[in-house]
Amino acid sequence: xxxxxxxxxxxxxxxxxxxxxxxxxxxxxxxxxxxxxxxxxxxxxxxxxxxxxxxxxxxxxxxxxxxxxxxxxxxxxxxxxxxxxxxxxxxxxxxxxxxxxxxxxxxxxxxxxxxxxxxxxxxxxxxxxxxxxxxxxxxxxxxxxxxxxxxxxxxxxxxxxxxxxxxxxxxxxxxxxxxxxxxxxxxxxxxxxxxxxxxxxxxxxxxxxxxxxxxxxxxxxxxxxxxxxxxxxxxxxxxxxxxxxxxxxxxxxxxxxxxxxxxxxxxxxxxxxxxxxxxxxxxxxxxxxxxxxxxxxxxxxxxxxxxxxxxxxxxxxxxxxxxxxxxxxxxxxxxxxxxxxxxxxxxxxxxxxxxxxxxxxxxxxxxxxxxxxxxxxxxxxxxxxxxxxxxxxxxxxxxxxxxxxxxxxxxxxxxxxxxxxxxxxxxxx
Amino acid sequence: xxxxxxxxxxxxxxxxxxxxxxxxxxxxxxxxxxxxxxxxxxxxxxxxxxxxxxxxxxxxxxxxxxxxxxxxxxxxxxxxxxxxxxxxxxxxxxxxxxxxxxxxxxxxxxxxxxxxxxxxxxxxxxxxxxxxxxxxxxxxxxxxxxxxxxxxxxxxxxxxxxxxxxxxxxxxxxxxxxxxxxxxxxxxxxxxxxxxxxxxxxxxxxxxxxxxxxxxxxxxxxxxxxxxxxxxxxxxxxxxxxxxxxxxxxxxxxxxxxxxxxxxxxxxxxxxxxxxxxxxxxxxxxxxxxxxxxxxxxxxxxxxxxxxxxxxxxxxxxxxxxxxxxxxxxxxxxxxxxxxxxxxxxxxxxxxxxxxxxxxxxxxxxxxxxxxxxxxxxxxxxxxxxxxxxxxxxxxxxxxxxxxxxxxxxxxxxxxxxxxxxxxxx
Numbered sequence: 001x002x003x004x005x006x007x008x009x010x011x012x013x014x015x016x017x018x019x020x021x022x023x024x025x026x027x028x029x030x031x032x033x034x035x036x037x038x039x040x041x042x043x044x045x046x047x048x049x050x051x052x053x054x055x056x057x058x059x060x061x062x063x064x065x066x067x068x069x070x071x072x073x074x075x076x077x078x079x080x081x082x083x084x085x086x087x088x089x090x091x092x093x094x095x096x097x098x099x100x101x102x103x104x105x106x107x108x109x110x111x112x113x114x115x116x117x118x119x120x121x122x123x124x125x126x127x128x129x130x131x132x133x134x135x136x137x138x139x140x141x142x143x144x145x146x147x148x149x150x151x152x153x154x155x156x157x158x159x160x161x162x163x164x165x166x167x168x169x170x171x172x173x174x175x176x177x178x179x180x181x182x183x184x185x186x187x188x189x190x191x192x193x194x195x196x197x198x199x200x201x202x203x204x205x206x207x208x209x210x211x212x213x214x215x216x217x218x219x220x221x222x223x224x225x226x227x228x229x230x231x232x233x234x235x236x237x238x239x240x241x242x243x244x245x246x247x248x249x250x251x252x253x254x255x256x257x258x259x260x261x262x263x264x265x266x267x268x269x270x271x272x273x274x275x276x277x278x279x280x281x282x283x284x285x286x287x288x289x290x291x292x293x294x295x296x297x298x299x300x301x302x303x304x305x306x307x308x309x310x311x312x313x314x315x316x317x318x319x320x321x322x323x324x325x326x327x328x329x330x331x332x333x334x335x336x337x338x339x340x341x342x343x344x345x346x347x348x349x350x351x352x353x354x355x356x357x358x359x360x361x362x363x364x365x366x367x368x369x370x371x372x373x374x375x376x377x378x379x380x381x382x383x384x385x386x387x388x389x390x391x392x393x394x395x396x397x398x399x400x401x402x403x404x405x406x407x408x409x410x411x412x413x414x415x416x417x418x419x420x421x422x423x424x425x426x427x428x429x
Numbered sequence: 430x431x432x433x434x435x436x437x438x439x440x441x442x443x444x445x446x447x448x449x450x451x452x453x454x455x456x457x458x459x460x461x462x463x464x465x466x467x468x469x470x471x472x473x474x475x476x477x478x479x480x481x482x483x484x485x486x487x488x489x490x491x492x493x494x495x496x497x498x499x500x501x502x503x504x505x506x507x508x509x510x511x512x513x514x515x516x517x518x519x520x521x522x523x524x525x526x527x528x529x530x531x532x533x534x535x536x537x538x539x540x541x542x543x544x545x546x547x548x549x550x551x552x553x554x555x556x557x558x559x560x561x562x563x564x565x566x567x568x569x570x571x572x573x574x575x576x577x578x579x580x581x582x583x584x585x586x587x588x589x590x591x592x593x594x595x596x597x598x599x600x601x602x603x604x605x606x607x608x609x610x611x612x613x614x615x616x617x618x619x620x621x622x623x624x625x626x627x628x629x630x631x632x633x634x635x636x637x638x639x640x641x642x643x644x645x646x647x648x649x650x651x652x653x654x655x656x657x658x659x660x661x662x663x664x665x666x667x668x669x670x671x672x673x674x675x676x677x678x679x680x681x682x683x684x685x686x687x688x689x690x691x692x693x694x695x696x697x698x699x700x701x702x703x704x705x706x707x708x709x710x711x712x713x714x715x716x717x718x719x720x721x722x723x724x725x726x727x728x729x730x731x732x733x734x735x736x737x738x739x740x741x742x743x744x745x746x747x748x749x750x751x752x753x754x755x756x757x758x759x760x761x762x763x764x765x766x767x768x769x770x771x772x773x774x775x776x777x778x779x780x781x782x783x784x785x786x787x788x789x790x791x792x793x794x795x796x797x798x799x800x801x802x803x804x805x806x807x808x809x810x811x812x813x814x815x816x817x818x819x820x821x822x823x824x825x826x827x828x829x830x831x832x833x834x835x836x837x838x839x840x841x842x843x844x845x846x847x848x849x850x851x852x853x854x855x
Contacts, residue, residue, distance in 0.1 A: 098782075146715070150720070153719070153745060156677045157678065252578065252579075
């Protein structure tokens with residue numbers, strides 16, 4: 001019995017660790033200032049740290065791109081690193097400058113983030129330089145064409161054949177993720193930048209060992225835009241998927257990939273907290289093996305928010321068997337098993353393991369300005385991040401809460417089913 | 430680590446600034462004391478000067494890697510250590526990482542100082558186990574591996590390694606595990622054979638308890654663990670092979686042999702690595718727009734007996750051939766044209782900046798300390814020594830390096846075969 005208990009605890013903790021897609025913790029540990037020019041400055045000083053991590057967040061991403069110029073926000077992010085005519089940051093493969101400061105950036109659905117890793121001494125000039133690149137990039141015509149090629153390759157990398165999640169998101173957003181980068185020219189880039197890269201829309205997050213007053217003075221001195229930023233257009237209603245969506249793609253080493261998507265709606269309060277912890281619980285449950293069919297029950301599970309609605313999705317890769325009507329039934333049976341499991345089992349030990357994992361994460365976070373600034377950004381911009389308040393709710397959840405959630409949002413509800421089947425080489429030939 | 434100095438840091442900002450100024454103005458040299466106990470366990474205690482924060486760092490090197498797996502039991506070392514890793518995840522360590530290398534296996538831990546004694550007891554207890562009694566977990570891992578798709582990148586690397594070392598070299602074990610031949614019994618036998626004090630090196634920022642791994646155990650712990658020597662040789666180059674694929678991007682690996690980390694030429698290799706990365710990045714990405722990411726890696730820690738420098742990138746299939754032409758142009762240029770002193774200085778400074786950052790990270794120092802003991806590297810935790818070695822790199826040395834190693838290139842491409850390259854090599 002001791003061995004069994006040890007195994008159960010071991011599995012529990014491993015799976016909590018493996019499911020670490022969310023971050024948890026205190027959002028009140030950061031100081032926030034908003035200046036007259038509209039810039040928001042969020043920071044936390046860590047005097048013992050040797051480094052500083054700065055993030056400049058522009059609240060424009062894939063969901064805000066005009067239909068005719070999709071992928072433009074991503075292109076602008078790349079072009080910022082081509083510089084303002086006096087040198088390109090992206091000429092260094094490490095994205096490092098001569099002083100040893102590191103830069104990076106990424107674009108996601110709702111924002112573009114520019115990241116700087118520096119030291120207390122180097123921060124102000126490096127931060128000022130990055131801010132200048134962001135607000136006043138050159139957008140040289142030749143650079144626009146080169147970066148269009150590079151973004152095309154990056155897009156192909158992200159669209160790894162059969163990327164279920166992106167395919168599903170693309171359907172829900174009515175093809176908002178279908179790149180139209182070849183239609184974009186410098187004038188489009190300039191117009192897009194003028195509209196979205198204004199001082200009043202920026203959020204600056206800095207953590208580490210630095211002089212906050214110095215940075216605050218620098219930010220406060222930025223000129224206020226003449227016109228207030230136009231509000232972002234609301235996201236259109238998600239595209240319905242009436243029937244199962246079955247596609248074909250080149251899937252190296254895989255027979256098919258499958259996704260179940262549940263629209264949970266605009267959930268709030270305790271239900272939202274349950275939805276946020278559910279991927280961890282389901283990952284814990286799904287790492288099992290069906291010895292009758294000799295198939296793993298390894299479903300990936302994610303939560304994301306699109307518009308006002310939260311979506312819970314399950315993903316599955318099969319490397320051995322083809323997708324058949326019998327297989328479809330097997331997966332549906334598995335989903336139904338989850339409902340029963342969630343309604344019947346006591347998760348108090350699991351939730352204790354979650355809080356242990358949280359304590360470890362928080363302790364480590366205190367030593368790393370980079371991780372802490374990322375965490376701060378996620379708290380502000382990723383709606384699926386578990387907040388301190390929600391963690392309290394989660395710790396106090398009862399079996400009845402989970403049962404109610406399943407009955408209200410999952411059991412008997414319709415869901416999207418997306419399947420991508422492998423194209424065989426011989427079929428193509 | 431709770432030192433009197435650190436306590437004073439917490440008292441006020443003025444003190445903090447003073448202390449940080451002192452730290453930053455002093456040498457980053459780390460003094461470690463290495464002791465080999467009677468039972469063969471090697472313990473290196475890192476000097477606390479470079480680990481002024483709230484945590485203790487421990488690195489454990491198991492001197493057995495996947496390159497030492499028995500024939501027909503490929504995957505055994507990795508499976509055993511995956512199981513050990515999963516068990517260690519349940520310890521009180523704040524962070525546990527696991528690196529399966531060819532010639533050894535590395536575990537790293539970050540531990541809260543208050544938990545250090547408890548953590549040592551947990552690690553001690555695990556290593557002294559007679560068997561890993563986790564049949565279900567082992568089966569789960571085996572099933573997980575059996576149902577994991579092989580990636581194109583893995584296929585491309587497997588071909589590259591075969592070209593570099595020949596099909597039977599132990600470095601190729603990582604590409605040919607057969608999980609149908611493995612079981613918990615095999616794992617337990619392997620665990621008993623390799624987890625002994627004389628097969629471990631531990632680097633720690635805090636003192637290990639005196640009785641660490643000394644208490645009675647149910648199995649033999651003193652017999653010397655013998656691991657087969659890794660053959661140092663490479664096959665003859667150049668060589669190339671293409672694997673047809675319908676993937677939207679072609680995956681390209683081009684590698685050549687490189688000096689071992691103990692050799693004087695190693696630092697020339699580091700500058701060459703830096704040069705190639707920069708020049709190929711400028712050409713293939715910045716000028717031609719062919720790649721999003723391009724890596725130039727030097728496997729001196731993963732495969733220290735027979736390391737390589739590998740150029741890796743992905744391109745649209747139609748750009749594979751011109752991209753390869755651009756790569757060979759860069760290689761040829763370094764073989765035929767000497768770098769100027771200014772160019773060498775520029776690359777050296779870049780490398781120094783990058784490494785300065787690494788040498789300030791306690792986790793990095795902990796790993797390098799343990800591997801420095803295993804590989805006998807004087808510069809492993811000594812930033813100034815590392816920089817001093819870089820300063821010895823010369824233009825002649827770089828030319829000689831390029832002329833010696835570049836002609837031995839091996840090329841592996843997963844994707845449509847570029848017409849211009851599908852012909853016999855001289």
